[in-house]
Amino acid sequence: MKLTALLASSIFAASLACAAEFTVEKTATGGAVVKVDGQVFAEYVVDQANKPYLWPIYGPTGKSMTRSYPMKNVEGEKQDHPHHRGLNFGHESIGGYDTWAEAASFGKNPKTSERLKHLGAIKHREFKELTGGKSGVIYALSDYVDPEGKVIITEERSLTFHADGETRTIDVDIDLIASQGTVTVDDKKDAGLSIRVPHSMSVDAKQGGKIINSEGHQDADSWGKRAKWCDFHGPVEGEHLGIAMLNHPSSFRHPTPWHARTYGLFTANPFGLSQLKLQTESGALELKEGERIKLRHRFIFHKGDEKAGKIAEAYEAYAKETR
Template sequence: MEILGNGELWAAYVADGEFKPYVWPIIGPTGKPFTREWPMGPGEGEKHDHPHQRSLWFTHGDVNGISFWEEAPGRGKTVHREFVTLEGGAKAVVVTRNDWVAPDGTVLLNDVRKLVFYPLGENRVIDFAIRLTAVADNVTFGDTKEGTFGLRVADSMTVDAKKGGKIVNSEGQEDKDAWGKKAKWVDYSGPVDSEIVGIAVLNHPSSFRFPTYWHVRTYGLFAANPFGWHDFVGRSDVSGAYTLGKGQSIELRYRVILHKGRTAEAKIPQLYEEYAAEPPLPLP
């Protein structure tokens, strides 16, 4: 499904991905894509690594011992079941239901997810909320860094590209020091076609285990992960695993802001405070 703003393509929700739904492309306020093209497109000049990192997605690397993160035989799949809501206009709304299916066909859990696309000043915003509900008797999200709400930024924006890429979080930690840290928000900025732009991801206070840990890498992976404790703190005596009994749920919420300029220019701390003061994005 294409998301349009003023008749221009802003994004597309791809429901029929082989292993999971994802959002691609994602066009920022400069009119350029802010996330990596490959493997959905040829990705000329981009690194062709981590083929499971598809622009913007939601999965986890250990659900009852099964990885839904990688894309390969023997891995789990998040299967689109239905569109609940499709609305255009000033705020485009996409609501879907999905099943998390083990390699043997067993449905472990389902989710309802809501994405709202709209302008905020000169920024473009994607609000994301998801409710995960156990279908099996017990569903455990294992402690692994491979998760969960993820983006892969444009290659030119990455810190490793050495073109001016920068990671900053709400605690003042930067670049590789922001990896594995808890934060209310993280902003990843850098050049796209010679213009400095950024993607900020904000974690709403209503979200499960707020503030979340961040699996944000200098090569371009940008993910919020509330489960990967032992990897992030570097200790084997802690665990972020979490088990849902049949019918039990958790909810997570994020705001993605596509902006021009660096973190301070885009007023990300102020925008976070405004977001945090809003009521949680409701789910059906």
């Protein structure tokens, strides 16, 4: 099913957003801001890096649910991996070019000069839809380009926002389309749909943060494991809050492997089968002209741990939807 059809079925529970009113408007810098009942929920930023991303994102209690760096310096935050911007998608090698990292990722290390030569970008082209109401929708088209601006593939991205008193939800539906001919999508560890959680929530902060997935793997043991969902929860500004990412059964290579790190990175990566040590043979694939990879995920920003957030139940409802 193409994204244009998905937009018509984006409301997954009528009661979820009954009390919320959304507005979605363009920003002065070419992105879009989503507000719920007049308050910012999330901003789609298109002009600050080599890929678009969502930042900030505010959870159900009004707390910021991603690390602020590198967009903003906050005392006490870890300032590593500057390409871990909010909620984003990237891949180290599609058609030989890298949209996961950015120039600041490499510093002055001469060993990384070769990777700099292959640094690409995801260039926002246009919004096909920006709508509010009982949910918010951002539907964007982007081009993956090489350093000279030549298009490698195209992307359709639908972001659908919901809210109620207990949770806030973002559906991220991405189609990667071989619009320019056959292209190689490589087996890479650094690839997929990511969010960088607040530092206080990270396991390494030792303040009670925890990773757990649908199969019961926890913390560092969740890395490289396949699971239907994964949840990261811990303290944020005096409250115990969580972020769950759900992988829909229709998504490419479901159940997805997870590149989840105790320092706070949280990535659904169905591409890096050998680099995530799931198999010895490469998981690289040739995407023929006109073919597409369909990626379907739901983020749930919730109170408490995965049990309080009823993430297992939420996944069962999500899995029954047509995406």
